[in-house]
Amino acid sequence: MNYCSHCAQPVRFAIPEGDDRPRYVCDACGTIHYQNPRIVAGTLPVSGSQVLLCRRAIAPRQGFWTLPAGFMENAETTVEAAARETLEEACAEVRIHGLYTLINLPHIDQVYMMFRADLMGGFDAGSESLEVALFEEHEIPWDELAFPTIERTLRHFFQDRRDGGYPLHISDITAEDRERYFGSA
Numbered sequence: 001m002n003y004c005s006h007c008a009q010p011v012r013f014a015i016p017e018g019d020d021r022p023r024y025v026c027d028a029c030g031t032i033h034y035q036n037p038r039i040v041a042g043t044l045p046v047s048g049s050q051v052l053l054c055r056r057a058i059a060p061r062q063g064f065w066t067l068p069a070g071f072m073e074n075a076e077t078t079v080e081a082a083a084r085e086t087l088e089e090a091c092a093e094v095r096i097h098g099l100y101t102l103i104n105l106p107h108i109d110q111v112y113m114m115f116r117a118d119l120m121g122g123f124d125a126g127s128e129s130l131e132v133a134l135f136e137e138h139e140i141p142w143d144e145l146a147f148p149t150i151e152r153t154l155r156h157f158f159q160d161r162r163d164g165g166y167p168l169h170i171s172d173i174t175a176e177d178r179e180r181y182f183g184s185a
Contacts, residue, residue, distance in 0.1 A: 006031045037109045040149075041081035042069020044157055045094050047119040050134035051154065054089045056146055057130045064146035067114065067153060068092070070128075082115045090132045092123035099168055101153045107175035112149045116157070116166055148173050148181040 001024045004011050009028035016025055016032050024033040044067055045052035053065045068089040072081040079096055086094050094117035103112040125132045135141075137158045145151045156169045 001033060004029060004031055005033070035109075037106075037111050039072040039078065039081070040069050040110055040112045041072050041078045041085060041115070042067050042112070043082045043086045043094050043096065043115050043117040044100060044153055045086060045090070045092060045117050045119045045123075047134055050136055051140070051157070052090060052092065052119055052123060052132060052134055053140075054125070054129040055131045055133075056128065057125075058128050061146035063130065063144075065141050065144050066146040066150050069112070069114065069150075078113050079115065082113070082117075086117070087126075089126045089128050090123045091126050092132075093120045094118060095120055097166075100166060101149075101156060101169045101171070103149045103152060103170075104172045105149070105178070106172070107178065112153075114149070114153045148178060151181075 001011055003009065004026035007026060007029040009026055011024040011026045011033065013022050014025050015022050024035070025031075026033070052068070054068050055065050056062050068086040069082070070085040070089070072078060076084065082096060083094060086092050097116040097118070099113060100116040101112065101114040105112065123132050140154060142151065145154075152171065152173070160166045
């Protein structure tokens with residue numbers, strides 16, 4: 001950030017008085033620009049023994065498979081965001097059961113909130129998906145998953161299904177985890 005979004009004057013990166021971390025501060029109008037993590041909300045849609053995945057039509061990771069998810073918008077709840085993203089990406093309506101995985105990615109300022117859900121009818125590729133399909137566990141394209149958050153959510157799900165319960169899973173993915181997943185490229 002170079003300029004204040006309130007008065008267009010230059011900003012500096014400093015620790016404001018009474019704070020404990022650097023922020024963008026505008027000395028001209030006194031605005032402190034707080035930058036907070038972005039929430040990614042999505043679903044793990046299930047139909048019988050199958051899980052619905054979308055092949056991404058957009059960057060990043062175009063052509064790779066993911067669960068329907070995306071950035072939360074202002075003025076919506078996390079459940080509304082998850083349902084909206086599922087409708088946008090998979091043209092699918094779902095019945096949401098509850099929060100299933102909460103995954104922190106502090107190195108990229110994101111928090112993933114994935115909800116277990118039942119698929120309620122048909123599905124089709126939305127504008128952000130090349131294709132959408134149902135997969136049995138043994139059919140999951142593990143080497144073609146877009147993000148480590150998606151792999152972690154799916155692995156929890158299939159293990160929990162075998163164990164007969166679906167607890168909330170809270171975890172972190174570090175920069176090192178992400179590098180191991182994507183490689184050094």
